[in-house]
Amino acid sequence: MKKFNESLGGNPLRKHVYKEIEKAILDGVFEPGYSLTEGKLSAELGVSRTPVREALMQLELEGLVKNIPNKGAVVVGVTSQDIDDIYTIRTRIEGLAARRCAQNIGDDELEELRQVVELQEYFVTKQDFLQVWHLDSRFHEMIYDACRSRPLKQILSLFHNYIQKAREYSVKSGRAQASAQEHRAILDAIENHDLEGAEKAMALHVNNARDAFFEYM
Structure with missing residues (x-):
């Protein structure tokens, strides 16, 4: 982990540490069952114990760590059941975000979404799966922004972050080309302001990604 400048102070430092x-x-550096000690984390991050303690409290609220007597904060991480549940929920509500996006997206946003899809298709031909993965994230983030629903964006952004490794594995499973094609279908529906088509295309995309991940694992 990288070290931080204690002079940042206040909320920025707490946020960076968290x-x-x-x-x-989420990257698996700290695996489930690993004990996180304030002293060791403070030394590794180059900060006092206070922002580390606050970060661990926030992570416990989110269910990523659990405070156990005599052991301190123990990593829970994201389980296979969590991933399954997240994909199931995303299948239900990310289609709604795509529907809202098809209804509300602006011309400049639509042009940027086109560029993202075109770049993803290009990098698929180059088999540059790291770029494909990054563009996949950007594609979904743009839809969350353009849906114009703060609650939807907050929920889906959190879920998208929690399963970033699963999404990476899904790309590595050989699904990169299929994913790009599904993004193209979603884009086509959004361009045509086809609300139902965008919702169905997104639900299919998320469900296919889920199946690919569990087959890969």
Whole structure:
């Protein structure tokens, strides 16, 4: 993990520390069952114990760690059941975000969404799966923004973050080309302001990604 400048102080420092520990958990650096000690994390991050303690409290609220007597904060992480549940929920509500996006997206946003899909298709031909993965994230983030629903965006952004490794595995499973084609179908529906078509195309895309992940694992 990277070190932070204690002079940042206040909320920025707490936020940076929290995101860094969260990323280590979601990336599998800290595996389920691993004990997180304030002293060791403070030394690794170059900060006092206070922002580390606050970060661990936030992570416990989100269910990524659990406070156990005599052991402290123990990593729970994201289980296979969590991933299954998240994909199931996304199948239900991300289609709604795509529907709202088809209804509300602006011309500039639509042009940027087209560019993202075109770039993803290009990098699929180059078999540059890291770029494909990054563009996949950007595609979904843009739809969350354009749906014009703050609650939807907050929920879906959190879920998308929690299953970032699952999404990476899904791309590595050989689904990159299929994913790009599904993004194209979603884009086509959004361009035509086809609300029902966008919702159905997105639900199919999320469901296919879920199936690919569990087959890969």
